[in-house]
Amino acid sequence: xxxxxxxxxxxSTVIVFPDAAAASRAAADxxxxxxxxxxxxxxxxxxxxxxxxTPERVYDDLAARVKAGSLSFRDVVSYNLDEYYPIxxxxxxxxxxxxxxxxxxxxxxxxxxxxxxxGTVPESAAADHAAEFDRWIEAxxxxxxxxxxxxxxxxxxxxxxxxxxPAEFAALPTRMVDLHPITxxxxxxEFGSAEAVIPRALTMGVRQILAARSIIMxxxxxxxxxxxxxALKGPITASxxxxxxxxxADKVVWLLDEPAAAELG
Ligand code: F6R
Numbered sequence: 001x002x003x004x005x006x007x008x009x010x011x012s013t014v015i016v017f018p019d020a021a022a023a024s025r026a027a028a029d030x031x032x033x034x035x036x037x038x039x040x041x042x043x044x045x046x047x048x049x050x051x052x053x054t055p056e057r058v059y060d061d062l063a064a065r066v067k068a069g070s071l072s073f074r075d076v077v078s079y080n081l082d083e084y085y086p087i088x089x090x091x092x093x094x095x096x097x098x099x100x101x102x103x104x105x106x107x108x109x110x111x112x113x114x115x116x117x118x119g120t121v122p123e124s125a126a127a128d129h130a131a132e133f134d135r136w137i138e139a140x141x142x143x144x145x146x147x148x149x150x151x152x153x154x155x156x157x158x159x160x161x162x163x164x165x166p167a168e169f170a171a172l173p174t175r176m177v178d179l180h181p182i183t184x185x186x187x188x189x190e191f192g193s194a195e196a197v198i199p200r201a202l203t204m205g206v207r208q209i210l211a212a213r214s215i216i217m218x219x220x221x222x223x224x225x226x227x228x229x230x231a232l233k234g235p236i237t238a239s240x241x242x243x244x245x246x247x248x249a250d251k252v253v254w255l256l257d258e259p260a261a262a263e264l265g
Contacts, residue, residue, distance in 0.1 A: 009232045009264060011249035016261040020220035023255045024057035027147065027218045030253070031062060032071050034145045034214065039075045046137070047078045048146030048204070049103070050157075051095045054218050055147060056102055063106035073109035079137055080116040081148075081157035081209075084198040085126070085176060087119035093190055093198075094119060117174070117202040130174040130202060137208055146212035150219050153182040154227050154240035158203035162238040169238035170247065173205040206244060215252040217245060222259040229263040 004022065007014040017023040031047065038045035049055070065071035080099060089096040096116040104114050115136065121129045137143060148156050155161065160180040162169055177200065179187070184197045191197045209215070219228050231242035232254070238244070245252045 007261075007264065010246065012232055012246055012252065012254060013249075014232065014254040014256060014261070014264070016256050016258060016264075018258060020257045021057060023218060023220055023257045024055075025061055026255050027055070027058045027216050028061035028065070030214075030216055031058070031145060031147065032065060035071065035073075035076060038144045042141065044075045044077055044140070046140050046142065046144045047076055048143040048209070048212055049078050049080050049099065050147045050149050051080065051082070051098045051102075052149045054149040054220055058147065058218065059102040059106075063103065066107045073107040076109055077113045077140055078109065078115060079133070079143065079204070081146075082201050082203040083117040083119045085119050085200045085202050086123075087198060089116075089118075089120070117204075119202065126176050126202065130176065133174045134205065134208055143208070143212035145214045145216060146209055148209070148215060148217045148242075148245075150217060150224060150227055150231065150242050151180075151183055152186060152223060152227055153180050154231055154242045155180065155183060156206070156209060156241050156245070158183070158201045159206050159209075159241045161241060164238045166236055166238055166244060166247070169206055169241070170210055170244055171207050173207055174203065175205060177201055177203050206241065210244065210248050213251065215245065215248070217242070217252060217254045219254070219260045220257040222262065224256075224260040225263045228254070228256060228260050232264065 004017045035045040083095045087094045158177050179199050187197045236243045236246050
């Protein structure tokens with residue numbers, strides 16, 4: 001099997017792997033390395049986590065390392081990117097449930113250190129809850145690493161395409177959002193029908209994502225090829241949220257499989 005190759009697309013570091021399994025392993029390697037460095041240095045590692053189809057293999061890999069005894073989440077604190085609103089944590093479609101299924105139930109992470117935005121807060125309290133989420137991350141010293149996926153419309157977390165200026169967009173805090181039509185169309189896969197898709201969500205803000213000390217963007221499969229190319233080679237614009245990662249390119253790594261990299265040239 002051919003080895004990985006590293007590209008420099010303008011200022012961005014892009015590592016292309018033969019397949020999604022290898023790209024996911026590389027993401028897990030980097031997360032494990034962050035834990036190994038942050039815990040002795042600061043007593044804890046603060047991980048920003050993502051849901052969706054893409055990171056499932058990363059969580060399998062991290063869970064296998066914990067089972068084998070080569071990694072521990074004992075000193076980890078986690079913050080997830082987003083959650084549908086409104087939704088119950090016990091709903092199998094909630095991101096809280098996804099995290100329970102894919103990671104939290106398989107590793108030694110203390111339940112009170114695993115933060116997922118709460119899809120049950122009363123609407124009148126949602127803005128306070130979102131602001132509190134940002135304060136908790138900051139009180140923990142900020143994210144050591146943020147794992148991201150990319151939506152077909154370029155969203156990161158549920159920060160959807162916007163007409164704001166890049167500077168205004170980069171300052172957005174954690175908040176309630178309306179999901180974009182492409183995001184809702186893609187969510188039919190999980191929800192079963194367009195009518196069943198929950199159209200709103202709470203999302204970590206762009207500000208918090210860009211403030212992470214390191215960022216891993218993991219994108220796999222041919223459906224991501226056009227948006228990955230746009231984000232890396234098109235204009236830096238809030239109409240393609242992931243393009244903002246180029247404003248902090250020195251701390252971002254793009255981990256792609258060959259199909260997702262196919263249009264980079
Ligand atoms: C998930 C999230 C989203 C996804 C993106 C890609 O927490 O914040 O931005 O990362 O929609 O989803 P998948 O991996 O399902 O293609």
